[in-house]
Amino acid sequence: MKKTVILGALTVAGLTATAAAAATLDDVKARGKLNCGVTTGLVGFAAPDANGEWDGFDVGVCRAVAAAVLGDASAVEFVPTTGKTRFTALASGEIDMLARNTTWTFSRDVDLKFEFVGINYYDGQGFMVPKELGVSSAKELDGATVCIQTGTTTELNLADFFRANNISYEPVPIETNAEAQPLYLEGACDVYTTDASGLAATRAAFEDPSAHVVLPEIISKEPLGPLVRHGDHEWGDIVRWTLNALIAAEELGVTAANIGEMSGGTDNPEINRLLGSEGNLGEMLGLDADWAMKAISAGGNYAELFEANIGESTAIGLSRGLNAQWTDGGLLYSPPFR
Amino acid sequence: MSTLSDPPVESFRPSQLINDTRYRSYTFQVIALICLVGLFGYLLSNLFQNLADAGLNISYEFLAEPAGYDINQRLIEYQSQSTHLRASIVGVLNTLLVAVVGCVLATIIGVVVGVLRLSKNWLISKVMSIYVEIFRNVPVLIWILIVMAVFVAVLPQPRDFRGENAEASMFLDLFAFTGRGFNLPMPYFTAEWASGGTGWLVVIALIVAAIFGTRMIGTRATAQQEATGVRPKTWQFTLGIWVVPMLIAFVVMGLAWEIPELKGFNFKGGIFARNSFIALTLALSIYTAAFIAENVRAGILAISKGQTEAAASLGLRPRRIMNLVILPQALRVIIPPLISQYLNLTKNSSLAIAVGYMDLTGTLGGITLNQTGRAIECVLLLMLFYLTISLAISGIMNVYNNSVKLKER
Structure with missing residues (x-):
């Protein structure tokens, strides 16, 4: 008798559990808010400002998607995630998209069942040391104690780098960037390693940034980009093309300032298609015709987001480097809006 | 009146499951058990269904793959290529x-x-x-x-x-x-035969022997106390059992100390x-x-x-x-x-x-x-x-x- 009960329960459970695979777009619209996963705080990329408003380069991507989908750049619920919790949060549906300087790797894309929609920052792992150590190359770090954020690709790269160069080191795993800073400053570790952009952001927050140097070696490729769950391709398309719209806008010279007059129609058919005065690209995505216009107005095009948050005029002071448009010798290259 | 008739054969009726106190507790226990099993069955099947929907499976094959990361404190041999x-x-x-x-x-x-x-x-x-x-x-x-x-x-x-x-x-x-x-500082043995783990095995053996010796002395002292009423002094024997063999072993095996030194970024040597x-x-x-x-x-x-x-x-x-x-x-x-x-x-x-x-x-x-x-x-x-x-x-x-x-x- 017991057996049949179990089987019955299993059947019932099986029936109820075939829950519809999420149509994320409908969920977001019904909720009226986009749940966007960001870091727990990395100045320039995602951190709450003095008023508690989230601000930063990754935050800009979240706001652009919210503006494209909901028409309101402030309709975002920012969910702080650590290196360890981010993938579970995305896989379980707690967040709709993750914009948390996450490296696009084969296994994350294929094995973890996520979909990287593009790259918003080309990065690489670097090392930061106090100037007084007098180290000029990462290869001189034999025997050093290295602070490292756990749950990231950096700890794998680090192991590979030191093994390849046959030098020893002592890893000190740290949960978040905020916990790593005091340990590094107190001298509990000689070296802090993470993505070069993160190092710049961390150093900018120090009392005396000039006492620390970022070593010239970049030991890995870290293409950082937003990602969504595997399987909901419509939602993936929306996030992908919102990011592309920001990049294309810079290439086409569309800025938050001139977007008003440009949306009325221009001589350039690509701008017209992008901003919705020509063609039906928005309809194809299941959004309004002016989706891209809203996304770009939210925080400006890619260049404006970059300059405002992490560019050379900010405390973080990153140059465009690889992240310049392909026309300027960089790697940013949006597929055409057609 | 002395004849005993067989007690009436009770016929079991389903209503007794509720009304008869002899059966009632079993009824409720069985119902509770069924609910419990059903609940766990539901949770498990829900888990597997959701995993299947997400295209995931349960597999422990990853345990045999190289880990790729380093661990600072390891009591056994480990490097980043271990599993x-x-x-x-x-x-x-x-x-x-x-x-x-x-x-x-x-x-x-x-x-x-x-x-x-x-x-x-x-x-x-x-x-x-x-x-x-x-x-x-x-x-x-x-x-x-x-x-x-x-x-x-x-x-x-x-x-x-x-x-x-x-x-x-x-x-x-x-x-x-x-x-x-x-x-x-870390002690180590300079004598060739003791430089590996053997030196420490000798030390452990000596400690075990000393514990046994102490016990034996204790039992003998108790026996003497029970016989004569006076407990003999034993501390000098106990001390001897612990110290003398150990000292001889240390001299024979050539005990030395490794002193930590500041080399490069960190102190090296000794126990950390x-x-x-x-x-x-x-x-x-x-x-x-x-x-x-x-x-x-x-x-x-x-x-x-x-x-x-x-x-x-x-x-x-x-x-x-x-x-x-x-x-x-x-x-x-x-x-x-x-x-x-x-x-x-x-x-x-x-x-x-x-x-x-x-x-x-x-x-x-x-x-x-x-x-x-x-x-x-x-x-x-x-x-x-x-x-x-x-x-x-x-x-x-x-x-x-x-x-x-x-x-x-």
Whole structure:
């Protein structure tokens, strides 16, 4: 008798559990808010400002998607995630998209069942040391104690780098960037390693940034980009093309300032298609015709987001480097809006 | 009237399942069991269904793959090309190390504080009360973070030892106490045959032999005491058994000390106790000791005052009363709650990642989980480990409890 009960329960459970695979777009619209996963705080990329408003380069991507989908750049619920919790949060549906300087790797894309929609920052792992150590190359770090954020690709790269160069080191795993800073400053570790952009952001927050140097070696490729769950391709398309719209806008010279007059129609058919005065690209995505216009107005095009948050005029002071448009010798290259 | 007729054969009717008290309890138990099984069945099938929907499967193949990351504290051979399984074992050993050292330390501190809290000295008993109340009323995670922060901030870093006018210097030129951990001199044997592990095996054998010898001396002394009424002096024999063979062994094997030295970025050589290990163990033990102290106090107070008075009237001194009369009886009360404190300490050690100590939660439940994305598999393994270790601890302690509990004859 017991057996049949179990089987019955299993059947019932099986029936109820075939829950519809999420149509994320409908969920977001019904909720009226986009749940966007960001870091727990990395100045320039995602951190709450003095008023508690989230601000930063990754935050800009979240706001652009919210503006494209909901028409309101402030309709975002920012969910702080650590290196360890981010993938579970995305896989379980707690967040709709993750914009948390996450490296696009084969296994994350294929094995973890996520979909990287593009790259918003080309990065690489670097090392930061106090100037007084007098180290000029990462290869001189034999025997050093290295602070490292756990749950990231950096700890794998680090192991590979030191093994390849046959030098020893002592890893000190740290949960978040905020916990790593005091340990590094107190001298509990000689070296802090993470993505070069993160190092710049961390150093900018120090009392005396000039006492620390970022070593010239970049030991890995870290293409950082937003990602969504595997399987909901419509939602993936929306996030992908919102990011592309920001990049294309810079290439086409569309800025938050001139977007008003440009949306009325221009001589350039690509701008017209992008901003919705020509063609039906928005309809194809299941959004309004002016989706891209809203996304770009939210925080400006890619260049404006970059300059405002992490560019050379900010405390973080990153140059465009690889992240310049392909026309300027960089790697940013949006597929055409057609 | 003397004939006994067979009792009427009872026919079973379904309504008896509810109305007859003989069957009613079974009915409800069966119903509850069915509900329970159904609930778990539902949860499990829901899990598998959702996994299947997400295109995931349960597989432990990742354990055989190379881990790819390094671990700073390893009690066994490990490098980044070892498997995830080996990384997990490194984590298990680190967890056990903290648990064992923590339990021993917590017991020592706890017993001392518990006894002192009952002291007649007002100052001592109040200081101990303050200790207990402060430590057990603040979450252990905060204690771990505080100890680590103080450790890192107060102690000098290796860089302070450098240069002509170094801010810090080694203690007695033997010990280096830095914010990264303690470097202590390490004994080793220079004789060729003893330089491997054999030298230490000899030492362990000598210790075991000494323990047996001490026991034998004790039994003989007791026998003599029972025969003559006078207990012979034995301390010189005991001392001899412990010291003489050990000294001879050290000379033969050529005992030497490896002194830590500042080389490059860090102190090298000697025994290294990492800051994260010390901070974690210390925080866990002083926190748990506060609870153990209360258990000890409760156990002592549970022994009636008459026992103390009776012992005193026999002429025993207070210390002997405590050791011979009160504590042995108090143990019966103390041990059962002590078991759960040991379990708590072991489980609390999973907070290790807060200070970057690579215990099992840090390796299997942290980096491995993250790099492979096998969350459910890793968490199931973690649960299995903590369950096993907890059951083992309570099993061992229950055996001990049975040996000291009141034997009713």
